Amino acid sequence: MKPYSLFFTVFLFISCSHASTKKDEAISNNDSLNTIMEKYAPGLGEIMGGIQMHHAKLWYAGINDNWKLAQYEIDELKERFEQARMVETSRPEVKMIPMMYPAIDSINAAIGHKNLIQFKSGFQLLTASCNSCHSANNFEFNIITIPTAPPVSNQDFKVRR
Numbered sequence: 001m002k003p004y005s006l007f008f009t010v011f012l013f014i015s016c017s018h019a020s021t022k023k024d025e026a027i028s029n030n031d032s033l034n035t036i037m038e039k040y041a042p043g044l045g046e047i048m049g050g051i052q053m054h055h056a057k058l059w060y061a062g063i064n065d066n067w068k069l070a071q072y073e074i075d076e077l078k079e080r081f082e083q084a085r086m087v088e089t090s091r092p093e094v095k096m097i098p099m100m101y102p103a104i105d106s107i108n109a110a111i112g113h114k115n116l117i118q119f120k121s122g123f124q125l126l127t128a129s130c131n132s133c134h135s136a137n138n139f140e141f142n143i144i145t146i147p148t149a150p151p152v153s154n155q156d157f158k159v160r161r
């Protein structure tokens with residue numbers, strides 16, 4: 001994700017330029033890039049919180065025929081899963097992320113065809129896939145559903161004409 005990598009670059013810059021001062025205990029010269037990643041990368045639960053938001057926004061974009069926004073949300077969702085695969089290397093669960101690809105592909109196709117029926121069935125598959133991974137990894141108590149209310153009140157999901 002771009003804001004994340006920007007933050008990370010700035011962070012590295014600051015930490016390198018200050019590493020010799022004793023005050024800066026959070027990070028030391030001896031830390032390898034992997035150690036720094038482990039210390040400061042967002043946790044899997046945090047990344048999942050972002051994924052949950054994109055999942056909900058995707059639904060409201062799709063059911064409002066707002067295909068540009070839907071495309072944006074599915075791309076963001078996919079990006080978060082890729083981020084999880086890259087940074088959460090110590091979590092075996094992330095190996096199962098490719099199980100999401102059929103649902104993501106199906107939603108991408110529905111968006112390309114601006115087809116609401118196809119979108120809804122793709123979204124059902126997406127949601128079922130979230131729950132399959134949670135069940136397979138003893139997080140079955142984290143149940144994802146199709147949202148019944150928009151996740152935020154400060155965003156308009158309808159298309160402006």
Ligand code: HEC
Nearest residue numbers: 044045048049051052055093094096097130133139142144
């Ligand atoms: C590859 C496996 C996997 C997939 C796929 C997956 N999750 Fe998760 N999810 C997890 C794991 C593991 C946790 C527990 C993470 C932790 O707290 O360390 C989790 C936790 C969560 C949480 C709890 C976070 C919180 O703070 O409340 C939410 C919400 C969530 N997932 C949403 C989703 C949604 C929505 C999808 C589908 C779009 C999804 N997940 C797909 C593995 C997965």
